[in-house]
Amino acid sequence: MQRINRSELIKAAAKLIESGEADRVLGWKKGEFDYDVTPYVFNSIDEIEKDFVWGDFCGANFSKYLIKETAKSDKKVAVFLKPCDTYSFNQLLIEHRFEREKVCVIGVSCSGMADIRKIKDTAGEGIAKIEEQDGYLNVFTLYDGIVKIDSKDALAERCLCCTKRCVVYDELLGDGENKADNDRFAKVEELEELTEEQRYAFWKSELSKCIRCNACRDVCPACTCEKCVFDDPRSVLENKAAANEFEEKLYHIIRAFHVAGRCTDCGECSRVCPQNIPLHLLNRKFIKDINAFYGQYQAGEKAGQRAPLVDYTTEDREP
Amino acid sequence: MKFIYYPGCTLKNKAKNFDIDARNCAKILGFELIEVDDFQCCGGVFTTSADEIATKLSAVRALKAAKKAGLPLVTVCSACHNVIKQTDHAMKNDPVFADRVNGYINDGDDYHGETKVYHYLEVLRDITGFDKVKEKVKYPLDMNVGAYYGCLMLRPGAVMETDDPENPQIMEQLIKTLGGRPVDYGMKNECCGGYVTVTDPGFAQKRSKAVYESAKKAGAEIIVTACPLCRYNLTKNGADIPVLYFTQLMAKALIGEKNER
């Protein structure tokens, strides 16, 4: 159950449109299913009132869309950003990917998003409808009737350890802060404890599921390259589908390395992976190492900060 | 403006004037001193040893009392100030020490240096402002005053941050504010002999003599200090000019001789 309700979001968006401050709003729109919410650019208040949704399935991070969206017109675009989204937004500003002046940011407090996989694990397949009520999700299934799930039990992993706050906004709905106290590096540490063989086996089984659909890359707010190296014939790394094990590894290592120090740990990669590969564990390994080796660093936290891989001290540890 | 006030034991006993005048002047200057409930002795000196916990607990308790009240802590006695300020610094900057102390006290409210610690003089300078003090002066002093800092109020400079430890000016500013003429002399930030007076009175006498002779040579008619031990050492070891607490000097200018108790 979200702390801020839909009407407040609509009010904030409508105000911007009415005043002429912005002429369109990037928000969540109902998809085919209740849990299948899609990003959409709303061009009128009517449209917003009709189709805009806000709830436990609005996980999508819009920061990346702003690169293309801001280029479309000279008018400002309004966007809803949850606390975790604001870090991606800032990171893109640091990288000059769009102009801050062309965006009105409505920061939205978030109580955590639901993970449809967790719901399916409990309720099974054939979900027709999901309703939120008093901290519970009523899942209407085709086979098992209504299954009631505590919203907390459906929370996505990334939300269980979210300590982010809205770091950039023009208007803030709610306090914009989250203070979960789970250790986000617990799983990484668990893997580190394993033997080399066990780690290898773990990643082999996970990464071999990869079908190279590129969803992780396409959703990643740090992967905004004009031309991705994996699509660029000049790069020698180009390939459309993973032919074998090596290429799966290569792809994921390189992708994690390219976003190292820029990844805000928004968790979108794991959310969209159709194969359920815990890709965030690669990014978190880099984040954990960066914090341990070069001091605490949160990508996107401050405008103008220098990413750890384009920085150094003369006293850095040796590889 | 309200402060939690830590007078310390000596001010309850041998240095009552120091305390009474501090309170009276505070009233006139419009700030309120709320005495810490049941304070314990600060211990007089800060032990620098890393494994000394017990001797610093009373200071932590005073700091926690202020934290709980949400007010800054103020002291007048240099020794108390030194112990409390150094303890506060260690709680803020030495996590091992802080963990051990917090673990020992273990009352569910860990302390990590949240309380702002002032010396009374710092309150006058940084919060009240000497110009405000000046407005309240009824009986301007007309005398040469040697400010005697000793060591505890100034050092270690990096922790105390009261003033430049080699050329402090805060008492001189007060003296000027009160209409007096501050006298600068070389020994104003050197030690009076301190606690060694207990075990080696002869040594303490040498140090004290060096201090008041230096002040006298520079033309001081009176010495002011913020430390009962400094005052004791100087007086006992033959200072033939009066040695007063700075609060007494303030009271003279703000309240007048007659009202002096």
Next chain:
Amino acid sequence: MQIEEKKPLIAAFCCNWCSYAGADLAGNNRLNYPDNVKIIRVPCSCRVDPTFILRAFQRGADGVLICGCHPGDCHYTTGNYYTRRRMTLLFSMLEYLGIEKERTRVEWVSAAEGAKFAQTVNEFTAAVSALGENRRLEDLRCKE
């Protein structure tokens, strides 16, 4: 024909200004080291892209060595500082994926350290040989 056991293959990236010259000095002083190591010259260790290392492993290298000027002595003043961070993170990641950490190494070798270069190659070759062939990060298609 006798089937020979495959000798471990090691690719070494050496910066032009210090380490490549250090390797030359090892030659000038006739210091022997195993022939498993093949050197690729780069202007600075900071030219070494992580993909070069992965590519080498893909193609069957059993170990990859990166040599650069000592930190603080970089010909380009700061290049090896970036190398140091990049490789620290990359190697940590490879270890996390279960790739033996003995297969990767960064060593700072100055132009005067011919002996250090030879010693590094000796040690590294021995360490890699002890692990045997690289099977965890190779591309089977490259084996024909």
Next chain:
Amino acid sequence: MQRIGVFICHCGSNIAATVDTSAVVNALSAEPGVVCAVDYPYMCSASGQDMIKEAIKEKELTGIVICSCSPRMHEATFRKAAAAAGLNPYMVEIANIREQCSWVHKDKQTATEKAIVLGRAAIAKVSLNTPLQPGEIPVTKRALVIGGGIAGIQTALDIADAGFEVDIVEKKPTIGGKMAQLDKTFPTLDCAACILTPKMVEASQNEKIRIYSYSKVEEVSGFVGNFTVKIRKKARFVDENKCTGCGLCTEKCPVKNVPNEFNLGMDSRHAVYIPFAQAVPKVAVIDADYCRMLKDGKCGLCSKICGAGAIKYDQEDEIIENKYGAIVAATGCEPIDLDKFDEFAYSKSKDVITSLQFERLMNAAGPTGGVLLRPSDNKHPKTIVFVQCVGSRCEAHAKKGKEYCSKICCMYTAKHAMLTREKYPDTDVYVFYIDVRTPGKNFDEFYRRVAEEYGVHYIKGMVGKICAENGTLKVQASDLLADKQLHIDADLVVLAAAIEPDRSTRPLATMLTASMDTNDFFTEAHPKLRPVESPTAGIFLSGCCQGPKDIPETVAQAGAAASKVIGLLCKDRLTANPCVAHCDEMSCNGCSTCENVCPYHAVTYIEKEFRMPDRTTKIRRVAQVNPAVCQGCGACTVACPSKAMDLYGFSGKQIYAEVDAICR
């Protein structure tokens, strides 16, 4: 398809004894693209080179591989040979089969196998080489020297002597710098003015040298050979061309109580003044902070009495823009502030002075006319204590002082002690030292003479506390060798204050994009091999702005910086290394990552309009590499997430090809 020729050198027996060169020839001739492969005893010999040249012409080779000694030996030789035969010199690759093969392996079979692999890698690389044209950059034949002390003057004189024009920018009204304030110079005891002022005059009279005094650098743009610099010439309210330097105004000016900075505040000057008798340019300047006419519009006396009509109260700052090929930083140093050292009573007693003040007190043109009188009461001091290392060699966390040794203090203190004892034998002189450091020609001999023949008390130990008491300075110090605490009643105390870079250095370094160390000294391009160059091309370093130095070292470095400048200005055009980074604008994200890692600031960003496939246009921020500034390290290529950055000569594709060849 490339047509590649492979040339295998025997190097006498150096290679051939361990590598079977004919086997190499056989193996490599089978490589794709190879049209000829030959071996020869000495490829680098004239006949070997001729063989290469002929093959290039005959076989119409598009690339060549030489299997020989290290490219560090003969790459240049073979590139020249290729160019002579009409092949682009960057179509040459070397396989190092001597230093990295035949000399380090003993077994002929394995060495031969390795030589073949190295040859293959070179062939794979050269197949992907592209002809490169070294860019050419025109050079503006004029140099700028920032700072007019001895370092700047010497650099300018040397550059001018080689026939190039050079400008000096000096922030003070006169050139001369710190040396002009010195009395005598160690270890020869020449009078500083006697050796400096002729150089100042020479600089002012040299027609190649232009001096902008009372000026500062406001803005720097451009790169090596092509700098554009804006200089702010501050209003001195005196027409430089009309003023004859007669000094009449400076005598009649009614404002007389201005602290005289030249004598470090130990006497005063007028509001209109000439800093010192031998000032260059010898032109008066009006101090706007004190002049009554400029402040209140009341006075005008100087204007009335100036026969030349040089006084101009309405003069304004002037901005001058010039182009330069090279810039020399010679901004010098100054003693640190001693505010934090009041244990020595520096701010309490006038008789505790710095060594530079002592220089003025000993100087015939100083405030006391060269008679040593102490500032408080103008009495002759009978006991003088010198304290060394005040603010030098301090630990960083101590938060006062500097970590480094200021280098010059031991020697000037010895000089001061000697001069004092020589002029005033009735004076007791104590020098407190931690170590006496005297490396330098005739330095230790000088110090020993001071200690042995002049009766100076050198005491190993440090002064702990000084109390000023009724005109006496009570010095309390330790004598470590005697294991005693000393109490000395001194009349004068001289503190050897640490020196630090002039405060203008940091903003200047930012303008020059030249790097600095944590102490704000300029960093040199290489601490041993390029000590007078900044890592930024075209910026050179002279004197104490690079680190503490004495006069002989400063002059030597000034000459070295000048010769580097001359070497640059001699060229009409600079040949740029063509192996530089370049950006594929279509892939560039404009993210500034490359800009952040570039040590040379070679990357800039522009907003560029792109025509998109759908016929629309789009404006994007893209990186541009200045090939004149880029040094080709490649840091940007790895940092770039989209690999839009690549490096000529070491492209990603080339290195992949080498990796593939080696791992085949």
Next chain:
Amino acid sequence: MKDKNELIKEQILYQSGVNVRKCMRCGKCSGTCPGYDEMEYHPHQFVYLVETGDIEPLLKSESLYKCLSCFACVDRCPRGVEPAKIIEAVRLTVIRQQGKNKLTPDDIPAVIDDDIPQQALVSAYRKFTR
């Protein structure tokens, strides 16, 4: 096995938190020390002898009780060595041994007078007894 001296040295370094190797032997601590003439071993010697491990003579010396803890040496040391903390740590090594208190309750009546502030007694106790 570490010998007793090394253990004492380690203990002193840990308690004081001082890095004695930072000392550059300038002697400023001893130059500034107000208790110098009362001492057999002087601040710089405390630092040096702890560094060399020759601690035994220090443990026996009366100098331990002459330090006023005025911290002048700490503030003025150009290398941030903090000699007073070393002296305190050496003193603690001694007085923490059984029966080695410098001050006992029996000593008090002799020194006490009407004016002596509590502060003096408390401080001396804290410095000189376990």
